Amino acid sequence: MADPQREEGSVLDIKFDSDGLVPAIVQDHQSGEILMMGWMNEAALKQTIETKKATFYSRSRQKMWVKGESSGHIQEVVEARTDCDQDVVVLKCISHGPCCHVGYKSCFYRRITDPTTLETVESKVFDPNDVYK
Template structure:
């Protein structure tokens, strides 16, 4: 990539995602009001296009090998309030309004356990609400 192309990607105003070798880009999802980290997923070009068109988060499931709209079976869709891309356009940040728990386990966030100091144990994060 030339210096001019790098500059355009990093400083320009054109969306030009840099997908990895598998055609994916990482998407971090947070709650738009609280800033709580809700989930991390991946998108391919079709998932990003569907998300931007519908306003509801759509991802690419690596395990299923297909697109999946968050909440397609549970109804817990993620309405995108704002989509941001990082400086070199290889990661997305979706600020969302969740219609229910983000995690398929029913937890508000997929990050509901902390790693203990021993490096082997997990402890649940207790939501003070």
């Protein structure tokens, strides 16, 4: 059902899911490349907006984490947006280093070639063993 206030209003009222989380897409501010998607709880979203450093909530570790706290590869938020029904966040960022822990700039380094197969279409830009010690 349409909800005009949620869709067209100026009040931030994120619809967190039943776990209290919202997906947050990190996009390179200049190139538009999608770098990763993480999850935020309300505190991580608030901290991201206030500090301008992309901050997420780890579902596996059950705690907040600042992107780049281990690697130094922080994502500096230039602009945050939300969508019509306020259940997704986009962060337009300046990348201070590659985004993916596997060694690629973006986590989306493989294309889906058919319903069973992937093909790697990007090249690694760092060796994770040098960064995560």
